[in-house]
Structures are given as C-alpha cells and as structure tokens.
Amino acid sequence: MVQETRILHTADTHLGYRQYHNEVRRQDFFKAFEVVIQDAVDMQVDAVVHAGDLFDSRNPTLEDLLETMNLLFRLKAANIPFLAIVGNHESKQNTQWLDLFEEMGLAVRLGKTPQLVGNTAIYGIDSVPKSKISLYDYSGFEVPESLPENCRNLLVMHQTVQPFPYADWDCAETLENLPFKVDAILLGDYHKYEKIKVGKTDTWATYPGSTERNSASESEPRSYNIITLSGEGLEISKRSIPTRNFLFIPAKLDGEEKPYEQIFSAINEHLEELPDSVVFLDISGDPGPVLSFSEIEEYLLSKGALVARVKDLRIKEALIEEVVKVTFSDPDHAVAEEIRRLSLNDGGLIVDEIIRNPGVPRSRVDEETESRLSGLIEALDFKDPDFRIEIPVSPVSSAMIEEPEEFKPAGADGQVKNLESAGGAEFAAETAKRSKILRAFARIESSESLNNSFKGPDEDPEPLNKACESLEESPEPLHAPVICENTESVGASVEIEMPKNAANSSAEESSPYETSQKTSGASIESPAEIPGEGGERAELGIDAGNKTEAEEKEAGKLSESGGKTSSEKDGEGKTEKPEDEKPVQMSAKSGKSVKQSHRKGKEKTAVPKQYNLGDYL
Incomplete structure (x- = not known):
C-alpha cells in the first residue's frame, strides 16, 4: 500500500x-x-x-x-x-x-x-x-x-x-x-x-x-x-x-454642477465596506472642472479607508493634449561619438575595443590588452627619421589666455593658447610642432641699440625704450632660443638656433626661451624683461666685465628657482650648438654679452621632455 x-x-x-x-x-x-x-x-x-x-x-x-x-x-x-x-x-x-x-x-x-x-x-x-x-x-x-x-x-x-x-x-x-x-x-x-x-x-x-x-x-x-x-x-x-478588502467604487458625473456632491454620494453608498479597506475610486462621466484629488482622498480616509486612490477617467475635450515626443539615441552611436570626442590614438582605441568586447572575459582583459599593444609597438619603426607621435589635443582641455599687452604684436587682437594649462603632454607636442617654424623674436637693427639697452639704471633709458618698441613691432612670437654671442674682434652677434626636429630639441633638454651668451669676461645680470610662459615675465641677464659677490649669489638663487637647465646638466654653463646648424647672425658693435633665463616662480622650468610610447598608450 x-x-x-x-x-x-x-x-x-x-x-x-x-x-x-x-x-x-x-x-x-x-x-x-x-x-x-x-x-x-x-x-x-x-x-x-x-x-x-x-x-x-x-x-x-x-x-x-x-x-x-x-x-x-x-x-x-x-x-x-x-x-x-x-x-x-x-x-x-x-x-x-x-x-x-x-x-x-x-x-x-x-x-x-x-x-x-x-x-x-x-x-x-x-x-x-x-x-x-x-x-x-x-x-x-x-x-x-x-x-x-x-x-x-x-x-x-x-x-x-x-x-x-x-x-x-x-x-x-x-x-x-x-x-x-x-x-x-x-x-x-x-x-x-x-x-x-x-x-x-x-x-x-x-x-x-x-x-x-x-x-x-x-x-x-x-x-x-x-x-x-x-x-x-x-x-x-x-x-x-483571508486578506484585506480591496474596494472599487465607480462615480459617474452627470453634468458640471456640484461634482463633489455627486462623488461623495457615490462613496456614501459603500460606508459599511469602507473601514480598513484599500479603496479605488474611478471617476467617469461628463468632462467638467478639474477636481482636487487630495480633497476626495481625505474624505475617503475620514470614512475609515486604510488607503485611498483616485483616478479620473473623464475625457477632457476642452483641453488640447500636449504631444510629447520622446526619442532615444542609439547607444552604439552615442559611444562612438564619445570615443571620437576623446581623440584616442591607436593604442587607446585598442584598449577601448577590448574593454567593451563582450567576448573577452574580465579575467583576460589585461592579458589581451598586453598582447595587442605589444603587437602595435613591434610594428612601429622607431629608427625611422620621419617617425613621430602626434597627440591630438582634446577641445575640452584647451585653454585660452591673452598675451601680455607690452609684448602683443602690433595689430594682433587674437589670443594664444596657454599650453602649460592644457597639460605637460600637450605643451610638449605644441612646442615640438612650433620648433619647425622658428623665427626671430626681434630684429636688432644696430649694435648701438643693443649696447644702449644694456646700460645701467642711472643712464638714459630712452634707447632701452626704443629697443622694446622694436620688439613690439615684430609680428612673430618667440619660438626659439636666442643666443647672443660676443667676440672681441667682430663685436656682438645674435644667433637663432634652429633645431632639426622636435627630437633634437627635447634631447638637448634646453628651455625654449633660454638665451645664453659666450664672453671672455665675467658676467653681470640686470633686470631687463622679456615675455615668459603663461603670461609671466623672465629676466634678461647682462654679462659685464665685473661681478660682485652679492650678484653672484642672486644669480645662483635665480638658477635654483628656475629648476635645472641644460647648462646645469652639462656642467659647462653653456648651450651646445649642433654642428650642422647654420645660425642667423645679426651684428652688433658692443663687446658686452647677454644672458636670458626663464623664470616661473618656484616651479620647474617647462622643458620639453622626450616621451616614451607608453605615455601615449
């Protein structure tokens, strides 16, 4: 059984x-x-x-x-x-x-x-x-x-x-x-x-x-x-x-007169069932004035209902229904647009593809990324003289600042980009790009104007003002190092160093606004000013035959606050000149020398670095 x-x-x-x-x-x-x-x-x-x-x-x-x-x-x-x-x-x-x-x-x-x-x-x-x-x-x-x-x-x-x-x-x-x-x-x-x-x-x-x-x-x-x-x-x-009662009450309105009295009358027909019930009131009938749901719900609760819900089923013929159009963008299109806005390079696109690929398990994301990026790196020829890495600047990170008025070219009302605010990578890329079209910041017409500009503070400042005016007339911004070289036999000459490419510029580790001078005597630094990075001003150092001990200490402080330059790294105090480079010389009669250094508070000098491929991937 x-x-x-x-x-x-x-x-x-x-x-x-x-x-x-x-x-x-x-x-x-x-x-x-x-x-x-x-x-x-x-x-x-x-x-x-x-x-x-x-x-x-x-x-x-x-x-x-x-x-x-x-x-x-x-x-x-x-x-x-x-x-x-x-x-x-x-x-x-x-x-x-x-x-x-x-x-x-x-x-x-x-x-x-x-x-x-x-x-x-x-x-x-x-x-x-x-x-x-x-x-x-x-x-x-x-x-x-x-x-x-x-x-x-x-x-x-x-x-x-x-x-x-x-x-x-x-x-x-x-x-x-x-x-x-x-x-x-x-x-x-x-x-x-x-x-x-x-x-x-x-x-x-x-x-x-x-x-x-x-x-x-x-x-x-x-x-x-x-x-x-x-x-x-x-x-x-x-x-x-056995469960709590759910009570449904219909209320049909006949005409527009006294709608609340008609609704309350319908509710009163169910007074015995109302206590402790969940009540749903459905209003139908002729369209009329807008009703206050809260007033009706309060009436239901006053009659003992536990929960009161009111729904108006009337057709509002007098009111024009507003048509609301709702559109949904394609998720794939939205993602593609965001990727385009980020301006990713080949490595970034590979990483994005792997992360969003549902066929790649989470546990294999790192392995797959390393494998794909290794293949990308192996395909690159770093010995190719034309090889370079371009970093697209995101439009969000671009910042605009105005050029100082005293150094703005005549007739130029535009703005220049603050490269440093956009980040170190964008600054380096823009500096390398502009180094190909280096031009002289100022044209020195005679050695007399140069010599007069280096006079002491007690001497007549009028020649210095003229030199500054000649700087303002130049339409080209400063893009390259200016080296003022002085020889005893010929006089003073200004050399503009033209780096072969961005790689040479970054390899020499020299500041784009550094001016060095070779002279046979001692050096004296005096506070002439040139435009610096980010709207700041850099001091123009002047070499002379005599140099006091206090001035040497001041020069050491300025060198420390500006960070390590290429002259400090080489231990020579001079900037080496490429052998195959032909400097453009402008003669000057003065036997004095000029040294221009870039200062920026206590921060490190903005020197273009040589970037590895991993920085961009």
Whole structure:
C-alpha cells in the first residue's frame, strides 16, 4: 500500500513589501504568510514547499528577517520541513537568504539533488533570467538508486511557463530534458491560481497564486495549494486565504454642477465596506472642472479607508493634449561619438575595443590588452627619421589666455593658447610642432641699440625704450632660443638656433626661451624683461666685465628657482650648438654679452621632455 503524502504548495509571499508606502500593508503580507504556516501546522502536512519570492526584495530589512525566522521556527517545532527555491525578487549574486536559513536549520534549498518526503522526491530550479533560459544546463540532476519503488517526482520552478500568460519557458521542453519522469510541476511567479496538464505525458502544472494582493489587478481571492499523493494518484486542491478588502467604487458625473456632491454620494453608498479597506475610486462621466484629488482622498480616509486612490477617467475635450515626443539615441552611436570626442590614438582605441568586447572575459582583459599593444609597438619603426607621435589635443582641455599687452604684436587682437594649462603632454607636442617654424623674436637693427639697452639704471633709458618698441613691432612670437654671442674682434652677434626636429630639441633638454651668451669676461645680470610662459615675465641677464659677490649669489638663487637647465646638466654653463646648424647672425658693435633665463616662480622650468610610447598608450 502506497503511503499518502500531503504537501502544502505556496509561492510569492513577498514579505517586507510596503505597498502604497503603508506600514499596515507590510504587516498584511506577514499575516497572510502566518495563515499559511498555521494551516500547515494544524493540518500536519508532510512538508511546505515554497516556489520562490519569499521576500519582496533581495535586501530585506532586519525586522523582515526576524519576523520570517519566527514563523519558520513554528514549522521546525512541528517537525515540518520548509523546502524552497530562490525567486527573481530575492535573488542575489552569490549566497542567498535561503542559504542562511538552511545553516540555521530552518529551511532546505531545493536543487538538482532530490529531497525525499515520504515516497516523493522533490527537485528544484531557481529563477532563471529570460536571457539565460535557452542556455540552462539540465545535466547534473541526480536519480539516487536508494529511492523507493513507485517514487513520485515533483519539480519546483519559479517561472512563467507555457501555456500560461506572459510565458517565457516551455514546460514540454523541460520535461523532455530531465532524466526522470515528473508527476507534477509546482510553479511560482504567476500570482493567479492555475492548474493545467502539459506535455506528452499530461503532467500537472499548477500555480497557487500569491498570498496577498500585490496590485489592484489581483482581484481574485488569494490562495495556496494542497498536493496529495497516494495510491489513487495525485490530487491538487485550492485553499483560500483571508486578506484585506480591496474596494472599487465607480462615480459617474452627470453634468458640471456640484461634482463633489455627486462623488461623495457615490462613496456614501459603500460606508459599511469602507473601514480598513484599500479603496479605488474611478471617476467617469461628463468632462467638467478639474477636481482636487487630495480633497476626495481625505474624505475617503475620514470614512475609515486604510488607503485611498483616485483616478479620473473623464475625457477632457476642452483641453488640447500636449504631444510629447520622446526619442532615444542609439547607444552604439552615442559611444562612438564619445570615443571620437576623446581623440584616442591607436593604442587607446585598442584598449577601448577590448574593454567593451563582450567576448573577452574580465579575467583576460589585461592579458589581451598586453598582447595587442605589444603587437602595435613591434610594428612601429622607431629608427625611422620621419617617425613621430602626434597627440591630438582634446577641445575640452584647451585653454585660452591673452598675451601680455607690452609684448602683443602690433595689430594682433587674437589670443594664444596657454599650453602649460592644457597639460605637460600637450605643451610638449605644441612646442615640438612650433620648433619647425622658428623665427626671430626681434630684429636688432644696430649694435648701438643693443649696447644702449644694456646700460645701467642711472643712464638714459630712452634707447632701452626704443629697443622694446622694436620688439613690439615684430609680428612673430618667440619660438626659439636666442643666443647672443660676443667676440672681441667682430663685436656682438645674435644667433637663432634652429633645431632639426622636435627630437633634437627635447634631447638637448634646453628651455625654449633660454638665451645664453659666450664672453671672455665675467658676467653681470640686470633686470631687463622679456615675455615668459603663461603670461609671466623672465629676466634678461647682462654679462659685464665685473661681478660682485652679492650678484653672484642672486644669480645662483635665480638658477635654483628656475629648476635645472641644460647648462646645469652639462656642467659647462653653456648651450651646445649642433654642428650642422647654420645660425642667423645679426651684428652688433658692443663687446658686452647677454644672458636670458626663464623664470616661473618656484616651479620647474617647462622643458620639453622626450616621451616614451607608453605615455601615449
């Protein structure tokens, strides 16, 4: 004789749901689940099977967890096992709440290993996202040899399956792929009670419905199932759960006169049902004045309603409906536009492609990036004289500042870029670019004007002013080092060093605004000024035959504040001139020498560096 087994089947309890932001409704969901637990204890069922969505959220509050454990302790005290699967609402990435309850001995998480209840083996499949249903692996289901003869098999799932509404899983396909015969599928996720036979073997598939109303559309009474397995077969019976009343009141307006009186009259017809009910008032009829929903809801609450909701179904013929057009941009197009704005080079595009490629696992991103970038580097010929790396300047990082008025070329009202504010890389790239078109900052017409400009502060400043005026008349900005070289036989001459390319300029480590002078005597520095970087001013040093000790100390301080220059690195105090370079000389009669140094506070001199390929990738 086959032993009779009774199993209580429930699902979608959604514990912790504060419906309509109402604490009383949160308690209603627990009360409904308490009714199910108490019925199981009273009927002394063999097991309680929960088909998913025990909690409404994957992050229930501590209060929700404690109340749930108190209810499960009742089952444990009555020796009734609580068997459950994970639903979509409560699903977490790794450890589930059911695992916690299982560690406490309050629940058993169903899976591919059967849980035996009497002569019935119960399997479980946790909720599977719609996108992964076709990839579900049916292998691994165990069929122990120790199972008793004539053992019944039940499968618990949390899915919407065919032929029920909103189906995303085919029950017939599931039954064919399992390694055992299924007598019934106990389902969850669909909140309405259903029972139907599916597949070629006419297997029962049933939904118990939710234990509480999760929305106004769930008008049917809430319920759970009792599954009875015996020698006569399998029987599914429905048991209703008493829940809070959901009251729907229609109010039809006839004319525009006294609309509130008509609405309140409709409400008063349901005064006996209003107390502690969730009330939905639907207003229909002739279009009229705009109604105050808050006033109507307050009236419903004053009559004892727990929750009041008002909906106006009237057609507003007098009002012109505003048509709102909503457009959604193509995500791929938006990403491509953002990549274009970033102005990435080949290395950057490779990194972007690897990161956004769904076919590359996270664990292989570093390996794949290193491999692709290594191939890019190997393909480059660094010995090629024409090889150079261009850094596109982002339009966002470009900054504009005005040139100092005393050094702005005559007739030029434009602005120049502040290269340093855009970042070191952009500054170096722009400096290298401009070094190809180096021009003289000023044209010195005679040596007399140069010599007069170097007079002491007590002498006549008029020649110095004329020299400054000649600088302002030059339309070209300063782009290259100016080297004033003095010889005893010929006189003073000015040399403009023309570097062959950006690489030579950066290799020599010389400041683009550094002016050095070779002389046979000692040097004296005097405060003549030239335009410096970022709108600042640099001092023009003047060499003379005599130099005091105090002036030597001052010169040392200026050298330290400006950072290490190429003359300090070489230890010579002079700038070396390339052999194949032909300087442009402008003669001067003075035997004095000039040294111009670039100062910028206490920061390091902006010297173009030689960049490695890794800096750009």
